[in-house]
Amino acid sequence: MSRLYVFVKLTALVRKVRIFGLIFIGGGFIVALAFFLIGILKPKTAGVFIDTNPASAVFINGLQVGRTPYRDNKQKTGEVVIKLIPESFEIPLVPFETKLNLVNGIETVIRREFGETDEFSSGEIISFEKLSKSEISLVVISNPDSAQLIIDGQTKAFTPYKAGTITPGEHTISISSKDYVDKTIKVKTQQGYKLTAIINLQKSRNIATPTPTPEIEKKTLVEILDTPVGFLRVRAEPSTLGEEVGQVKPNEEYVLVEEDEKTGWYKIELVPAKDGGEAKAGWISNQYAKKIEQGSDDTSPTPSVFKTPTPSVKPTVVN
Incomplete structure (x- = not known):
């Protein structure tokens, strides 16, 4: 009788353990599924950082969102139109407008030095594109193109340039072109991403123009x-x-x-x-x-018709 009682108790205990196990496993599955669904349904966001000289008003897709320096890491991913209007009270400066493709989890950087015209303005746009985890890349584009490119002190021919292999970390990029002001920036590459640097050079104001040789008037x-x-x-x-x-x-x-x-x-x-x-x-x-x-070595007299001089009142040689 006692053995039967023990058997019944053990059977009941096993059933309870099974029930609690199923509840625990089911609860864990539900929690995991909830996190998965939250990850899918959560809106993807991107970042943008803008800095200018002088300060400027920032417009994104036609709406004013602030002034520089400006940072927003909750931007919707996809293509946006960014317009920067400089705050200038001395001389009129030309605004800047560009289209960007904002990528989830990536902050795109815009820097701009405003000038009276586009050619006397400069700046850079630094953006990232996701690659496989084992890849890393650097692309440098310049305006004007065919500019001399130096990366970390080593000449890399001319722009546009793509480095298929480059170490992750900070790098120094220097750009130079005839009749333009040299520009140097620092970027930080990351494993699993392609970094693209679009660099605009400023036209030099001290371009030497040949002075025309004045014609010497021959007398x-x-x-x-x-x-x-x-x-x-x-x-x-x-x-x-x-x-x-x-x-x-x-x-x-x-x-x-x-x-x-x-x-x-x-x-x-x-x-x-x-x-x-x-x-x-x-x-x-x-x-x-x-x-x-004047300056001629010809000493021969210029032919001329001798004309009779006006009669002199003196009977002397005409001189």
Whole structure:
């Protein structure tokens, strides 16, 4: 009788243990299923960090969400349009607008230095793309393209550039291009992700432009020839009747100011103008002078038709 009683008690205990075990297993399954469903139903979020100089208003998909520096790690994933309007009270600066594809669990970084135009602005966009856990990659794109690229002090040819193998961690990227301001940034690559750096260079304001060589104005000179009296009179009018205002000597050269069409006489510059004053000039007979180009080695007289001088009141040599 006692054995039967013990058997019944043990059987009842086993049943209770089985029931509690089933309840425990079922409860664990339900909890696991709940966490799984929460993970699926929980909205995916991405992050964005924006920093500018000077500070700017931040618009995402047309709505103003704040001002820089700005960080939001609860953005919906997918494509968004980001517009930055600089706060400038001195000179007008050009706004910046771009489209981004925000990835779940990833923070995209935008930095911008505003200028009066796009070409005088600079900045970078750093974004990530998920790869397999064993992969890691770095892509560098520049504007302008074909820029000289240096990563961690080592030249890597030109942009655009893709590094198929690179160690995870911090790296220094330097970009340079002719007529643009050099730019250096730091990025941090991570295992299982492709990091893309889009870098915009600022146009240099100190571009050396070739100065056109000024054309040297060639002046016509007049060389004084030998005269019977050893000098040539300079007169106020193109005539022997004109008042004498000076004398010049053979082999001397003077700048030709004018040539009289009727008599052929030359008006020469006796004394150059000084301190804004007027030059002193006078007329000489073309019979005892010849025209030459400044800098010319040709000493042959310029052919000219000798014209009969105005009758002189003195029976002397015309000079």
